[in-house]
Amino acid sequence: MARNRFNSGTSPEQELNKAKINKQTIKTASGLLSYLRPYRWKFVLGLVFLLLSSLTGLAFPALLGAMIDVAKGESPRWFIPDSINAIGVVSFVILFFQSFVSFFRIRLFVEVAEKTIADIRRNTYFKLITLPMDFFASRRVGELNSRLSADLSQIQDTITTTLAEMVRQIILLVGGITFLIIVSPKLTLFNLAILPVLVLSAVLFGKKIRKISRQAQDRLADSNIVVEETLHGISSVKAFANEAYEANRYDKSLREVVKIALKGATLRGGFASFIIFCLFGAIVAVIWFGSLLVADGSITIGSLTTYIIYSMFVGAAMGTFPELYANVQKALGATERIIEILNENNEPVSINAADNVSKSLLKGNLTFKKVRFSYTSRKEITVLHDVSFEAKAGQRIALVGPSGAGKSTIASLILRFYEPTEGEILFDGKPSNLYPLTDIRNQIAIVPQDVLLFGGSIRENIAYGKLTASQDEIIAAAKQANAHNFIMALPEGYETLVGERGIKLSGGQRQRIAIARALLKDPAILILDEATSSLDSESERLVQEALEVLMKNRTSIIIAHRLSTVREADSILVLEKGSVVESGSHTELLKNENGLYKYLSNLQFEA
Numbered sequence: 001m002a003r004n005r006f007n008s009g010t011s012p013e014q015e016l017n018k019a020k021i022n023k024q025t026i027k028t029a030s031g032l033l034s035y036l037r038p039y040r041w042k043f044v045l046g047l048v049f050l051l052l053s054s055l056t057g058l059a060f061p062a063l064l065g066a067m068i069d070v071a072k073g074e075s076p077r078w079f080i081p082d083s084i085n086a087i088g089v090v091s092f093v094i095l096f097f098q099s100f101v102s103f104f105r106i107r108l109f110v111e112v113a114e115k116t117i118a119d120i121r122r123n124t125y126f127k128l129i130t131l132p133m134d135f136f137a138s139r140r141v142g143e144l145n146s147r148l149s150a151d152l153s154q155i156q157d158t159i160t161t162t163l164a165e166m167v168r169q170i171i172l173l174v175g176g177i178t179f180l181i182i183v184s185p186k187l188t189l190f191n192l193a194i195l196p197v198l199v200l201s202a203v204l205f206g207k208k209i210r211k212i213s214r215q216a217q218d219r220l221a222d223s224n225i226v227v228e229e230t231l232h233g234i235s236s237v238k239a240f241a242n243e244a245y246e247a248n249r250y251d252k253s254l255r256e257v258v259k260i261a262l263k264g265a266t267l268r269g270g271f272a273s274f275i276i277f278c279l280f281g282a283i284v285a286v287i288w289f290g291s292l293l294v295a296d297g298s299i300t301i302g303s304l305t306t307y308i309i310y311s312m313f314v315g316a317a318m319g320t321f322p323e324l325y326a327n328v329q330k331a332l333g334a335t336e337r338i339i340e341i342l343n344e345n346n347e348p349v350s351i352n353a354a355d356n357v358s359k360s361l362l363k364g365n366l367t368f369k370k371v372r373f374s375y376t377s378r379k380e381i382t383v384l385h386d387v388s389f390e391a392k393a394g395q396r397i398a399l400v401g402p403s404g405a406g407k408s409t410i411a412s413l414i415l416r417f418y419e420p421t422e423g424e425i426l427f428d429g430k431p432s433n434l435y436p437l438t439d440i441r442n443q444i445a446i447v448p449q450d451v452l453l454f455g456g457s458i459r460e461n462i463a464y465g466k467l468t469a470s471q472d473e474i475i476a477a478a479k480q481a482n483a484h485n486f487i488m489a490l491p492e493g494y495e496t497l498v499g500e501r502g503i504k505l506s507g508g509q510r511q512r513i514a515i516a517r518a519l520l521k522d523p524a525i526l527i528l529d530e531a532t533s534s535l536d537s538e539s540e541r542l543v544q545e546a547l548e549v550l551m552k553n554r555t556s557i558i559i560a561h562r563l564s565t566v567r568e569a570d571s572i573l574v575l576e577k578g579s580v581v582e583s584g585s586h587t588e589l590l591k592n593e594n595g596l597y598k599y600l601s602n603l604q605f606e607a
């Protein structure tokens, strides 16, 4: 195990945190046992096969020893046949039986593990995507992703391999020692005397090696961060002509990796030669002492052979325990992390599409009544102070104000990503929490500042607004959104792939796809988060035209960064530090010479 980690040339295996094995962790982990339930009979059958194959494995040393004894004219123990051929045939029958049960054992365990893990993975993913936004604020995507991949793979490994190995090795260990005592108590006593020395040194060396291997891994991760940073920001590296600086930084960090890896190698080398000496020393000593016993007639040559093979079984079993134990610890750690997600409270959103169909239609009246709000991650800061406003169905309300004033937070509250700390939000005069969550989200569309396109085709990306849309509906929406022409100019039209594996669309094109998506959704309420980076004038015109079509006959909440776009709004709310400091139409607000709106508008005008 340590070997992989020291080899800095290969990618480091993902190091999972281990959990202590105690009552508490085992209790937590057993929470996942219910997932084994549907496959329990296959699992039990697999266990039976495992027991059979391990037990039959114990027969071979006795049979081989007996064969040698019979060859030398001695009679074997009562339960073993007394002709060489008969023993040979029995050995092959047992071998065949063992191969047969091993096949089914592996087949069954893998099937149970695959199906169980797929169930857990599916449920964890369902849980993840229905968790409230607060949950995601405090976690990184990479960490959650690794729970779905690395943590679950660890649990899978444990069900398929570790568990089976553990049962097998325990049988071989206990069975092996029992047979050793039966074959020769004297030799066994002699062997057991060497054991404590071996175990103690293995534990001490092992601890030190693990510590250094962890350091080596950390250093390697540090050096990988350098690569990641430079590749992500390659344009900055080049623009500053800092290739030499980065090369030096990476080189320095690699030297550290090698230094620690070599320290570990010295230790490992020392440990390996010590163990080799002890192992072979033990074998030589046993054969030596055993030969003396054969010479004085205490045991037969066959029994000595049997003894040597059993002691190899026992030695190998002992050798595998530390790794198996570490694997179980890792699996328990992984289980705890998975259970943590599964125990979170999710939003009332079903993963069954039919359950999410809107039960009541919104007209589009929206009211904020003294809404006060703080994010749970930063409870001490009140982001919105008693925000009140009303948008009648079909009206356009613009939110303006400096960065951090709380505009996006209002949008999140409308979408019910969070609930107000105080006050309430009403849809058509009815408090928002009286509607099913999906009724509200189904009837609100957002055109965000930075449009995220999924890695599929343009057609799929537009259809994200209405998954059941026909090709004609998609094309009609794209036409209204001024997107049809540029899409048709692409070689594969609507089937063109976008995102990492496809083409990269310009900001204006992405916005128009988002508008087409929103048009398909046909929402009662629309939230527009105006892009801060300005588009060129032609692109701006196309987007603006498309937005006009989209806003028609819908309540629109526009988060505006450029005051030029809010002139037409029915009402403008000027926000500052979470409070509405002014509101009214463009002309009304401009009349207030000392107002924030007038000030912001002067600033933009001067710019």
Ligand SMILES: Nc1ncnc2c1ncn2[C@@H]1O[C@H](COP(=O)(O)OP(=O)(O)OP(=O)(O)O)[C@@H](O)[C@H]1O
Binding pocket: 137, 375, 377, 378, 383, 401, 402, 403, 404, 405, 406, 407, 408, 409, 410
């Ligand atoms: N998820 C969050 N957790 C904690 N605080 C947040 C979170 N999102 C925003 N905030 C804080 O809430 C305040 C309002 O942020 P918000 O994004 O609503 O402002 P904004 O007016 O939309 O700003 P901008 O124009 O820059 O987008 C800011 O102080 C911000 O730091």
